[in-house]
Amino acid sequence: MTMDEDERYVHGKPQNSFHKAVNIPDIVVYPRSEEEVSKIVKACNMHKVPIVPYGGATSIEGHTLSLNGGVCIDMTLMNRVKALHVEDMDVVVEPGIGWMELNEYLEPYGLFFPLDPGPGATIGGMCATRCSGSLAVRYGTMRDNVINLKVVLADGEVMKTASRARKSAAGYDLTRLMIGSEGTLGVITGITLRLQKLPQSSVVAMCNFPTIKDAADVAIATMHSGIQVSRVELLDEVQIRAINLANDKNLPEVPTLMFEFVGTEAYAREQTQVVQKIASEHNGSDFVFAEESEEKKELWKIRKEALWACFAMEPNFEAMITDVCVPLSHLAELISRSKKELDASPLTCTVIAHAGDGNFHTVVLFDPTREEQRQEAERLNHFMVHTALSMEGTCTGEHGVGTGKMKYLEKELGIENLWTMKRIKDALDPNNIMNPGKLIPSNVCF
Ligand SMILES: Cc1cc2nc3c(=O)[nH]c(=O)nc-3n(C[C@H](O)[C@H](O)[C@H](O)COP(=O)(O)OP(=O)(O)OC[C@H]3O[C@@H](n4cnc5c(N)ncnc54)[C@H](O)[C@@H]3O)c2cc1C
Incomplete structure (x- = not known):
């Protein structure tokens, strides 16, 4: 355990999130066993001290903020198989x-x-x-x-x-x-x-499109074709520019789909050809494949690090990352409407989508020293959430609620749902010590 100021500060500060820290933990503990966790939690419960469990700190929505100080339980030493x-x-x-x-x-x-x-x-x-x-x-x-x-x-x-x-x-x-x-x-x-x-064989394919809607349409058509893709990722031209800058690449700066097909060698190839045909029917061009293991690994690594690549465009800015998800049939319309709004904004915004699931992110870069830019980023985020909700979608496909998405839950789920969550929370954590101030909005708390 430590009460060192620097370590408390690091654990209190969001690492990958635009949410501001309002406090830091009073103490950080590093348990090595379940028994130690149990003792820490028992003691906190007895003295009604807040607890924030802490893993890799890659969450986006202010999940690990220590709003009320208390004990940060860093779980990273419990890392055995x-x-x-x-x-x-x-x-x-x-x-x-x-x-x-x-x-x-x-x-x-x-x-x-x-x-x-x-x-x-x-x-x-x-x-x-x-x-x-x-x-x-x-x-x-x-x-x-x-x-x-x-x-x-x-x-x-x-x-x-x-x-x-x-x-x-x-x-x-x-x-x-x-x-x-x-x-x-x-x-x-x-x-x-x-x-x-591990699949016997895999093929990674990339294809370019004149508009983001064409790319989204192909992702949807691919899902309808019944092909079991293992990945369908959509990136807009701004995101590709960021990737080129950050990785010294020369990819065409246009809306792009990245696919992965797995199975036996023959099956992966056959699926690739079917999707190539679908893409060509929707204005797709420059369909390229990677079959070499290192080349494929590099492509997915670049994709995985796309968020960080954005900072190559604006190194001193912060990123607001959105995470809406809609039923697949609404994806193309949601992305098109959002893209219009993003392109009209003075801020630099990129689009990255897990398109096969109807889930898409935008990275909105803003200067943290300029309040009007933060507000503009918030406005874009609200726009996309409300558009997704109007299409029976969700404010968060995968990043979760944290502190950032609480305000949308009532509209998305209804108050009865939130009351039920609150009852469960009260039954399991009557002293409200477990990560208080997260997930359940304060208006249903009392
Ligand atoms: C570059 C980048 C790309 C990303 N891509 C994706 C993506 O494609 N898909 C996706 O879903 N997310 C993505 N994320 C978000 C993030 O990686 C996930 O939310 C991830 O699951 C968080 O895990 P973590 O260990 O970092 O958790 P943390 O950030 O440490 O904690 C997250 C939450 O879990 C709680 N917690 C942590 N450990 C425990 C525990 N042992 N017991 C109980 N509660 C615990 C914390 O209290 C907190 O509320 C991305 C983030 C970044 C920075």
């Missing part, structure tokens, strides 16, 4: 292990874990945010890939949510209650994850 069951294709891990480290560990066994949020994210944080990423279109989100959890509840008791069986009809689904609870119901101390076989 506890058991690998190759025959069952599952693994039991501690929450502080990163998804990238886990995949390095699994590779020699021909297995992998298919969720890929921000580089540096931990499995515990990924459970807590119900994250997804570029592969969710094929493998689902964190909700679909966790078999069971161990959780230290607010009174310090340790609860197991389910057995290790692949499916079970035994009682309430407490695993899914915890997935996406953002540290507000308990501290996750153990996770059993389902794993996938």
Whole structure:
């Protein structure tokens, strides 16, 4: 544990988020075992001290801010693989292990874990945010890939949510209650994850389009074709410019789709050809493939680091990142309407979409010293959220609520939903010590 000012400051400050820190934790603790977590939580509960669980700190919506000071529980020393069951294709891990480290560990066994949020994210944080990423279109989100959890509840008791069986009809689904609870119901101390076989072969393809709507239409048509793509990512011309600048690349600066197809070599190739035909029917051009392992890795690494690439355009700016998601049939219209608004704005804005899921992000760059620019970024964010909500969509496809999206929940879910969440919160955390001030809006608190 530490009370060092610098470490408290680092843990209180958002690392990847535009939300401002209003406080820092009073103390940062680094438990090494579930038992230690339990003791810390018990003590905090007894003295009604707020707790903020802390993983890789890659979350976007102010999730890890220490609004009320208190204890920051940094889980990164609990990073062991506890058991690998190759025959069952599952693994039991501690929450502080990163998804990238886990995949390095699994590779020699021909297995992998298919969720890929921000580089540096931990499995515990990924459970807590119900994250997804570029592969969710094929493998689902964190909700679909966790078999069971161990959780230290607010009174310090340790609860197991389910057995290790692949499916079970035994009682309430407490695993899914915890997935996406953002540290507000308990501290996750153990996770059993389902794993996938590393595909025999894969092809990465890129294709250019005259307009972003053409690109979105192709993503939708590809999903309708029944082809099981493993990734469909859409990037607009501004995002490609940022990538070129940051990576010294020379990609055509036009709306672009990136695909990945997996399976046997013949199957991956066949799927590629079908999608190439769909793209050409929608004004797609310059369809290029990568089959070399290093080339493919580099393309996905560039895509994964697209957010950071934006800072090559405006190094001293901050980024507001939006995260709306709509039913697939509305995606093209939502992106077109948003893009008009973004292009008319004085701010530099890029578009990146997990297009196969109807989920898209914009990165809105603003000068943090100029309040009118922050307000303009907020305005664009509101515009996209309200447009998505009018299409039966959501204010957050994958980043979660934190402090930033609370204001939209009533409109999206209805007050009865929020009252129910509050009742659950009250039952499990009556002293409101678990990550207070997050997820449940204050207007339903009392
Ligand atoms: C460049 C970049 C790209 C990204 N791309 C994606 C993407 O494609 N898809 C996506 O979904 N997200 C993406 N994200 C967002 C982010 O990576 C995810 O939200 C991720 O799941 C957060 O994990 P973390 O370990 O960093 O959690 P943290 O930021 O440390 O914490 C997030 C929340 O989880 C809680 N928490 C952490 N550990 C525990 C625990 N053990 N028990 C209980 N609660 C806990 C915290 O209190 C907090 O509320 C991206 C972020 C960046 C910076």
